[in-house]
Amino acid sequence: MDRDSLLARVRSKERLSEAEGLAIYSDLDTATLAEAATLVRERYSDPRIVTYLVDRNVNYTNVCITDCKFCEFYRPPGHAESYVLTRTDMHRKLAELVAVGGTRVLLQGGHNPDLRLRYYEELFRWIGAEFPTLELDALSPSEVEHIALLEGMSLEAVVDRLVASGLRGIPGGGGEILDDEIRARVSPKKIKTAAWLRVMEIAHERRLYTSASQVFGFGEEPIHRLRALEALRAQQDRSLARFGHGFMAFIAWPLQYESRYGEVFGKMKGWKLGGDAEDYLRHIAFCRVYLDNIPHFQASWPTMGLEVAGRALHHGCDDLGGTMMEENVVSQAGSVHACAPAESLVRVAKSAGFEARQRDSWYRSLSPTA
Numbered sequence: 001m002d003r004d005s006l007l008a009r010v011r012s013k014e015r016l017s018e019a020e021g022l023a024i025y026s027d028l029d030t031a032t033l034a035e036a037a038t039l040v041r042e043r044y045s046d047p048r049i050v051t052y053l054v055d056r057n058v059n060y061t062n063v064c065i066t067d068c069k070f071c072e073f074y075r076p077p078g079h080a081e082s083y084v085l086t087r088t089d090m091h092r093k094l095a096e097l098v099a100v101g102g103t104r105v106l107l108q109g110g111h112n113p114d115l116r117l118r119y120y121e122e123l124f125r126w127i128g129a130e131f132p133t134l135e136l137d138a139l140s141p142s143e144v145e146h147i148a149l150l151e152g153m154s155l156e157a158v159v160d161r162l163v164a165s166g167l168r169g170i171p172g173g174g175g176e177i178l179d180d181e182i183r184a185r186v187s188p189k190k191i192k193t194a195a196w197l198r199v200m201e202i203a204h205e206r207r208l209y210t211s212a213s214q215v216f217g218f219g220e221e222p223i224h225r226l227r228a229l230e231a232l233r234a235q236q237d238r239s240l241a242r243f244g245h246g247f248m249a250f251i252a253w254p255l256q257y258e259s260r261y262g263e264v265f266g267k268m269k270g271w272k273l274g275g276d277a278e279d280y281l282r283h284i285a286f287c288r289v290y291l292d293n294i295p296h297f298q299a300s301w302p303t304m305g306l307e308v309a310g311r312a313l314h315h316g317c318d319d320l321g322g323t324m325m326e327e328n329v330v331s332q333a334g335s336v337h338a339c340a341p342a343e344s345l346v347r348v349a350k351s352a353g354f355e356a357r358q359r360d361s362w363y364r365s366l367s368p369t370a
């Protein structure tokens, strides 16, 4: 398919098949993908506006038993550097968030076998009582599955108990590449594709906020990326048809490559790991074209930096995600861009030629245009 055919297809909102997606991902230049991605972006959001969220990531525990090969963040149970945040620490962090006008807290952690469902219920209720203005998005499909396995409960029952305690959203962490062949290589103990999608479907039915994230560059082939995108696109179709509600946003970034990964991923020697700015921009533009049913795309400044995030706004992204205030998972995997004040995100949007607007986690505008 050439440039003109692709742009004509996108303008007429004709969806690409998996085979067509594979062909354009390999054959078309990045500028063409960016042009097509911008057309899809403009279906869903005002082309003049870029949004951002004032939020905080709180990693409540780094204890994990899942041993993903790419993870620098976790510590096994009993390790000297393992932690579970105290309520005092949590209170200080959330009070700081409220003080800067934050509207959302994102709680994520490892698969800690000592934290049972009751821990999360009490924590979520406490946050709701202490900080009633904060929206609580927490965990990820893999953490939900971990709790369900610990408790011997169904995924539905766990989600229902968490929602009753104040959960309003489940971010799309742990997605990496949603293809079980790749998952078996890089995170063999972690949630499989069908269960990841099932948790999200349960969340959609309960009208929770959800996003889908993708980490690429584990040495997978383009077909694995396509399969992962196809799984998300099909799930979004199902959720929208059944519940009128689905993923609000998609975010992708390359594996934060470290030279030692050559050893860690020994079985994949010779495969390309991670990705540079050009790989990222090409990939995000392609994803925007292929994933034509997810309304918002976030530029990943925590992994790519603010300059590349600004360029991503011309490759299909309409949003700069959250300020985060702190981030420990990707930063410990080698990323140096752990947090940015709202002013920096506004500056990025403006430098790229857009007006910036603060939003809440449901993409409702909270501020006059900056």
Ligand code: SF4
Binding pocket: 064, 065, 066, 067, 068, 071, 072, 073, 074, 109, 110, 111, 142, 187, 190
């Ligand atoms: S990526 Fe998540 S599940 Fe995997 S080892 Fe790290 S904390 Fe555990």
